[in-house]
Amino acid sequence: MAVSAGVISDIECKLKAQIKNVNPVSGGDINQAYRLQTTLGNFFIKINSLHKFPGMFKSEESGLAAIRKTNTIAVPEVVLQSDTGDESYLILQWIEAGYGEVISSQKLGRQLALMHRNTAAQFGFEANNYMGSLLQSNKQHGSLAQFFIEERLQPMVKMAVDKRELTQTDIYRFDELYKKLPYLFTEEPPALLHGDLWGGNYLIDTDGKPYLIDPAVSYGNREFDIAMTTLFGGFDHAFYEAYNQEFPLLPGWQQRLKLWNLYPLLVHVNLFGSMYAKQVRENLSAFI
Known part of the structure; x- marks a missing residue:
């Protein structure tokens, strides 16, 4: 066009x-x-x-x-x-794209870790925005569990049920997760998140300099950004190693990836249909 x-x-x-x-x-x-x-x-x-x-x-x-x-x-x-x-x-x-190398991955990991050190008093953001083409509520909360439930999971679950992509049984299972959620992670100060950090949302220029693009920012648990990087690939071992050297993730972070990825997977259910519903249910089963 x-x-x-x-x-x-x-x-x-x-x-x-x-x-x-x-x-x-x-x-x-x-x-x-x-x-x-x-x-x-x-x-x-x-x-x-x-x-x-x-x-x-x-x-x-x-x-x-x-x-x-x-x-x-x-x-x-x-x-x-x-x-x-x-x-x-x-x-x-205009950013002229180059080819990512180990040193570029290391820069990306280290610089993302430094970005995550920027914190706020509450979880959320000063304004709502978009996750893909879906509206994303960033109403601020003092509790991560409350923010993740009320502004991330519940709206997407309701939308998916309304679209008949999820069932009443799925609602019940999410309700069980909500009861357990405050005990599944260790609180950290709200970190500035990119919010949609899959492999298509960063660029490496011809000088090897990383750029973040297409953000869906909020202040949340920094593991959320890390979790999204694992959904569709595009990030290598050097990225994770450099991140952890700069700002080590808390013990057990690997086990929590499926928890945080419930939100982007629900977004994909609502955008692309039931082919992602199975993965939502599999991730949910890891915690209930």
Whole structure:
């Protein structure tokens, strides 16, 4: 799909630059994504429906800003976020992707650990945002268990049941988990999380510098980010080793991966259907 004339005109007016070329690039299932060649240089742009995904790119801009303020790990610079008609767009710094090597994985692990040292008084975030194309509630709580239950698991379980992807029996089993949840982990201060840290949400540039992209930030248990890295691959041993050298994870973290991954798996059930429901049930069985 081509970039609309309305978006082109809006960009040229606000950037005070001429667009010379627009080339489609990979950008996920939700957005149209392009490389913009302009008289000011190259940029990355994402475009979607303002009606379908209100505030999505403003939330992303806020998440990138929160990570950037930590001065620990790079994120793309936001060039422009704007709306025109029913289209919303986000223009970011263009990052020329390179090839990840051991040293890049080590940097990624170490810098993520440093980011996780940034804490807040409560679990949650100052505003709601998106996890994929689903709204994510970040209402703040003093308890991790309460936050994880009320703002993460319960909304996704309800949605999945409404979609008939999960059953009343699954609700009962999650209720059993909720009773046990406060005793399944050791409390740590709420850490700033990327929130959607799978292998497609980081880049390594041609100089070997890691960048985090497409955040779904909140303050939560740092094991949540680590758990997500194990779902679909893309992270090697050097990453985990460097992370643990910089900020060691608490004993038993490997056993808790299935706990934290209940949330992204439920998101996948609601986005992609019942093929993920089996994995949700398997993870749940590890704790009840």
